[in-house]
Amino acid sequence: MSDIHSFRQAVETFIATRGWTPTRFGRTIAGDPLFVFDLREGREPRSETRARILKAMQDFADAGAEAPLRIGVAGLGNVGATLVRIIQKDGAELTRKLGRRIAVTAICARSRSRDRGIDASDVEWFDDPVALAKWDGIDLFVELIGGEDGPALAAVKAALEIGRPVVTANKALLARHGVELAKLAEETGAQLGFEAAVAGGIPVIKTLREGLGTAKIERVYGIMNGTCNYILTRMGNEGIGFAECLADAQRLGYAEADPTFDVGGFDTAHKLAILASLCFGCEIAPDEIFVEGITTISQADIKVAGDLGYKIKLLGIAQRSADGIDQRVHPTLVPKSSSIAGVDGVLNAVTLVTDHVSELLLAGPGAGGPPTASSVLSDILDIARGTRVPPLGVPSAELTPYVQAPMRAHEGGYYIRLNAKDVPGAFAAIASRMGAAGISLESVIQRPDLRVDDPAADGTATRTVVLLTHSTMEQAVRDALAKIASDGFIAGTPQMIRIEQL
Ligand SMILES: NC(=O)c1ccc[n+]([C@@H]2O[C@H](COP(=O)([O-])OP(=O)(O)OC[C@H]3O[C@@H](n4cnc5c(N)ncnc54)[C@H](OP(=O)(O)O)[C@@H]3O)[C@@H](O)[C@H]2O)c1
Numbered sequence: 253m254s255d256i257h258s259f260r261q262a263v264e265t266f267i268a269t270r271g272w273t274p275t276r277f278g279r280t281i282a283g284d285p286l287f288v289f290d291l292r293e294g295r296e297p298r299s300e301t302r303a304r305i306l307k308a309m310q311d312f313a314d315a316g317a318e319a320p321l322r323i324g325v326a327g328l329g330n331v332g333a334t335l336v337r338i339i340q341k342d343g344a345e346l347t348r349k350l351g352r353r354i355a356v357t358a359i360c361a362r363s364r365s366r367d368r369g370i371d372a373s374d375v376e377w378f379d380d381p382v383a384l385a386k387w388d389g390i391d392l393f394v395e396l397i398g399g400e401d402g403p404a405l406a407a408v409k410a411a412l413e414i415g416r417p418v419v420t421a422n423k424a425l426l427a428r429h430g431v432e433l434a435k436l437a438e439e440t441g442a443q444l445g446f447e448a449a450v451a452g453g454i455p456v457i458k459t460l461r462e463g464l465g466t467a468k469i470e471r472v473y474g475i476m477n478g479t480c481n482y483i484l485t486r487m488g489n490e491g492i493g494f495a496e497c498l499a500d501a502q503r504l505g506y507a508e509a510d511p512t513f514d515v516g517g518f519d520t521a522h523k524l525a526i527l528a529s530l531c532f533g534c535e536i537a538p539d540e541i542f543v544e545g546i547t548t549i550s551q552a553d554i555k556v557a558g559d560l561g562y563k564i565k566l567l568g569i570a571q572r573s574a575d576g577i578d579q580r581v582h583p584t585l586v587p588k589s590s591s592i593a594g595v596d597g598v599l600n601a602v603t604l605v606t607d608h609v610s611e612l613l614l615a616g617p618g619a620g621g622p623p624t625a626s627s628v629l630s631d632i633l634d635i636a637r638g639t640r641v642p643p644l645g646v647p648s649a650e651l652t653p654y655v656q657a658p659m660r661a662h663e664g665g666y667y668i669r670l671n672a673k674d675v676p677g678a679f680a681a682i683a684s685r686m687g688a689a690g691i692s693l694e695s696v697i698q699r700p701d702l703r704v705d706d707p708a709a710d711g712t713a714t715r716t717v718v719l720l721t722h723s724t725m726e727q728a729v730r731d732a733l734a735k736i737a738s739d740g741f742i743a744g745t746p747q748m749i750r751i752e753q754l
Contacts, residue, residue: 256302326407380403392417567583
């Protein structure tokens, strides 16, 4: 065999065994992206060039005992671009930790031309995330596109189907398809990491999957949406209204242009559904959650709650009960003295109530490029080290069907704000309906500064009244409020906020 022939064969074998493209070989080894094409065209490299390339191939093969973990990243937005930057910047530190280099070898986004502050010179570009997920030049696929279906789902499935590990930060995808994806991963032996999908930078998934041994979780609750926490905190600290706080959150990039998903409580519900599955070993049920957002919270609510020793937080709460699993997301009065009340601004927190370790509070940044990318990276490192855990904590075949406990069976204290018509007998009628429903009132507050403007349709003046109940059944409160409304002594819809003595 001639020199040039054996050289050509060595190059082709080198490319084929690594699943590389000729362009990548050209860039990484030859320093000329078109090198292999020229070679195939019959152009013969000079003998010095051949020697240089054979040496580079040999050096590469020698280092191959520690071949890099090759990562493909689909989605180069807030989280994806930050992840690539961290891997490129902290390469040496990562290699030291892992004993192996991590290399981003492929990327994908919609726009090729956008400057993302990353070095894409030695990285394959893909327009199609599914093609990237299946490409032989990566060992691990990272999905940071977002969305519960569409390209994110297609690409994650494509990678898992060929047994390729996947890391994602996509809570919507996990909430909707988590069980199906966990099954697929188990069937093909692929790992599936989604630490960043719940509470951004807080390592709650790892804690649940690996950190608690056999501890039995009785309850999980937390603040899982930074936008809502930012709005409620500012309303409390600065006495300003919901709309103004939301506008600021949008200006600062904490809230989306369409904030419904956040302020309506649905984002929290997705995260809660994932946590509940890991805590209680049940299937993920994002649609079977009682959800109330924070849009009806007024300054009066925040103020009177504060005067009574409470803060208002949007909590996601899941607990096991005799009737099934109670999953709910709603604004909640929490005592100012509780740990969760101290979690303010854009921070998130998750509390796990367990039999062995009592209460465990994990708090930290719940979103943002660096915290979220850091959680993605922690999954990548775990997978690179060979850590194997069923995606949902237990094999998916052992997940129990989700049985939703009826919300109306909920028992606790209630904050009720209503606008009573300023007519004789109104207060007596309200108190009597509460008494008849077996509801014991802890306080009745009526102050001029708590006024929420809500005049009756018939023009009668109203007074804002706040009632605080002792622990009672939700059904009793709802029934009493329905009767009070039908008596015609109130205007508008009463505000009802649950109280949790945490
Ligand atoms: N941001 C956070 O703080 C945070 C926190 C926790 C979890 N997450 C989750 O992390 C994921 C990414 O969030 P993000 O904030 O980084 O989103 P983002 O800034 O909107 O970035 C999305 C990226 O996906 C790319 N993309 C969209 N459609 C695509 C398609 N069809 N093909 C290829 N690429 C496509 C976009 O390309 P272009 O750039 O070209 O438009 C963009 O680079 C989401 O699942 C999100 O829920 C985010």
